[in-house]
Amino acid sequence: MARRYWLMKTEPGTFSIDDLARRPGGRAFWDGVRNYQARNLLRDEVRPGDGVLVYHSGIPDPAVVGTAVVVGPATPDPTQFDRRSPYHDPGADPGAPRWYGVEIALETVFARPVTLETLRATPGLEGMVVLRRGNRLSVSPVRPEEWSIIVARGA
């Protein structure tokens, strides 16, 4: 199957691309996804080798700040069973996990973050899911052309 591309949101106050860069090998388990549509993408569509646009949300200038690569298949997110985790889900059953995550590895930190404002203003990106009004998907698909445009602007 051809390599596919995704945009994953994170609040940098919780986990930023710099936090990712500080991990050994730039690797981290992308956890805490608690939305069924995003979960389904992670579990059923995202594959090792796929490209990830890392997006910082909840800040004055939300932006794509770099890229990563998916390095493992979706596996159950352990935080759902962890009572002390902010992502704990009392309804999750260890016999039938509800939430999944994937391991990713940092590829590039953009020299120039590609801001939401730029995304909106750039021809060819009009159809991006992340630009849709009221969009709340924390994992969303990215077309190859969109990936190319954004990487060319940021790297």
Add this chain to the structure above:
DNA sequence: GCCAACGTTGGC
């Protein structure tokens, strides 16, 4: 801090 948008929950 505000609030629109949207997903989820729960009463019926």
Add this chain to the structure above:
DNA sequence: GCCAACGTTGGC
């Protein structure tokens, strides 16, 4: 199964 209430996301 409907839908109002509620909680959360996320841009502004």
